[in-house]
Amino acid sequence: MxxxxxxxxxxxxxxxxxxxxxxxxxxxxxxxxxxxxxxxxxxxxxxxxxxxxxxxxxxxxxxxxxxxxxxxxxxxxxxxxxxxxxxxxxxxxxxxxxxxxxxxxxxxxxxxxxxxxxxxxxxxxxxxxxxxxxxxxxxxxxxxxxxxxxxxxxxxSLWPMQPPTFRYICAFNLDHVDLHRNSSRTNKVSIEAWQEPWPPATRWASGLAAEAGCVLAGRGGGGEVGSRRRRGGGLTTAALGGGGELRARGGGEEVGSRRRSGGRLTTTALGGGGELWAHGGGGEAGSRRRPGGGLTTTALVLSASPLPRHVVSLTDGEEVGSNTxxxxxxxxxxxxxxxxxxxxxxxxxxxxxxxxxxxxxxxxxxxxxxxxxxxxxxxxxxxxxxxxxxxxxxxxxxxxxxxxxxxxxxxxxxxxxxxxxxxxxxxxxxxxxxxxxxxxxxxxxxxxxxxxxxxxxxxxxxxxxxxxxxxxxxxxxxxxxxxxxxxxxxxxxxxxxxxxxxxxxxxxxxxx
The missing domain is CATH 2.60.120.330 (B-lactam Antibiotic, Isopenicillin N Synthase; Chain)
Incomplete structure (x- = not known):
């Protein structure tokens, strides 16, 4: 037949x-x-x-x-x-x-x-x-x-992950993630950047191009990291909650940020091979540095140290980003x-x-x-x-x-x-x-x-x-x-x- x-x-x-x-x-x-x-x-x-x-x-x-x-x-x-x-x-x-x-x-x-x-x-x-x-x-x-x-x-699941510019899901939140499943352990939320090829296990990984302008947001354990999108530019404005700290490094220079009432850090510029860190409430969010450039391809990973690493499905979060x-x-x-x-x-x-x-x-x-x-x-x-x-x-x-x-x-x-x-x-x-x-x-x-x-x-x-x-x-x-x-x-x-x-x-x- x-x-x-x-x-x-x-x-x-x-x-x-x-x-x-x-x-x-x-x-x-x-x-x-x-x-x-x-x-x-x-x-x-x-x-x-x-x-x-x-x-x-x-x-x-x-x-x-x-x-x-x-x-x-x-x-x-x-x-x-x-x-x-x-x-x-x-x-x-x-x-x-x-x-x-x-x-x-x-x-x-x-x-x-x-x-x-x-x-x-x-x-x-x-x-x-x-x-x-x-x-x-x-x-x-x-x-x-x-x-x-x-x-x-x-x-x-039908939106291709390749080529990288096809799909930029540039924002997400972790409110649905229970960071205290094991309260006796230290929990960590991390945002990690990979270069191609895409990690095979990250079906929900999203593309993030700092130089094209995207949104980056992660919440968990009281810490909040965010970045507003700007056309034709990099990551331009950010907000960190939970008493967070924001640092941008590139070429040996540290780029500061303006503090706003309520403990939030706002309006920062991430350029070059910058790093973004937030500390507060036991949560940590960060981006790995790429030589000579900003974030390129991103997957959202939940680490509950010393528990095994888990990939978080973006379908459980909020998708508010932009792509071509x-x-x-x-x-x-x-x-x-x-x-x-x-x-x-x-x-x-x-x-x-x-x-x-x-x-x-x-x-x-x-x-x-x-x-x-x-x-x-x-x-x-x-x-x-x-x-x-x-x-x-x-x-x-x-x-x-x-x-x-x-x-x-x-x-x-x-x-x-x-x-x-x-x-x-x-x-x-x-x-x-x-x-x-x-x-x-x-x-x-x-x-x-x-x-x-x-x-x-x-x-x-x-x-x-x-x-x-x-x-x-x-x-x-x-x-x-x-x-x-x-x-x-x-x-x-x-x-x-x-x-x-x-x-x-x-x-x-x-x-x-």
Missing amino acids: ASEQQWKIPPIVQELAADVQTPPSQYVVGEQDRPDLVGAVMSEPIPLVDLSRLSVASDDPYPDEVTKLRSALQSWGLFLAVGHGMEPSFLAETMNVTKGFFKLPMEEKQKYSNRVNGREFKLEGYGNDIVVSENQTLDWCDRFYIIVEPESQKVH LREFTARCREIVTLILANMAKLVGLHERYFVDMLDKEGVTYARLNYYPHCPKPDRVFGMKAHSDATVITVVLVDDTVSGLQVQGGDGVWYDVPIVPNALLVNVGDVMEIMSNGLLKSPVHRVVTNLERERLSVVMFYSMEPEKEIEPAPELVDEERPRRYRKTNTKDYIADLFETLARGARAIDRVKI
Whole structure:
């Protein structure tokens, strides 16, 4: 039986690309579709919308920008966003972190596999999309898929520990740790810094980069150590409770700290190969010094001397830190809120209508895509034609190699142009339903490249699973009757991947 079902578990495409001269037959597009792989050039480019010029505080502050947004959404269902406030260096860092993950050794990536016991498919994790038929044409793509919002739905074990910059969980507390399990012994809490490789036993170890700016906090035995994050800098402010002492050493110099009433030490700078110590109430917190630099990778360890050392699970503590993907998620959330408010106004709804649909229980998925070079790009799709089953999607597109195509209203496929440092924003199926068809969810696909790999970081914004999806009542009347049946998010996406695998669109199931 296992051999009969082997087609359900396709190989990792990255490994195929390194070994084969001809793609396996399950990746090859039928002959009738091959001439269609070449995209046409747009007669008029997709509008660039400057988000810094959009504001819902005024009725029409920049008419030209609003006009461009309306034109883009009505013509293409997508647009290229500039003026989003993300620095080019940060976007490059986000893309580099993505590339860094896919360049990890296979055994490291397989720790986050989307196959339960190596076989059963699950949505989140690293690998391929689901295969539902032996005759299904597969995509020339590996992906890593995780929930990034809300916090309550994250699966923390799927957040990679490598590359180090992928995940910075930079704050924790030890209030839940019983430091007095053996009161006859001296107990110690220590924060220790390791250089790579990561200690194999520290699955909950967190990355901490002083030079990038992080939060460091530990409480236990009456002692408190903390550091506030500063963008682009080191550890800048600290608070020690329990009569603690703070010392920073570097190059033979001791850097002092200012004392505040109540016994707390505040505002200190840790630079070079600094050390941080807190003493009080029997607790001690410290960081090991690294020659020529600050803290790099950190694991939280509980030592109850002379008892054995224990690794403390951060899932029992508080995670309030920042990492590259986390910051990208937060920044995207800000621009999505702005865009949704403007989209609501464009179709005649209250500006909070779409924003409120993505309430605190709405789910945001991040999908990191890796498209290896392909020996037969004229026969293989990076990703087959589809539309997104979302409210809205934001994409950080590889600006070094093209590959994304969108289908126009005339049925022709067009190449989406590369605009450095721009974000691609497209309408999802759920938005098309809620707008009663005024806003269209575009059909798009990805083609492959003979010589170059391609990456993308995609943020999918979906409503809470039980929330109903239907046209806004304000957009239904005699002249424009309801065009979609009522459903809910959970039912809509229940067989999404199976529908896509068949080359169909999920939205067609709810059209009237």
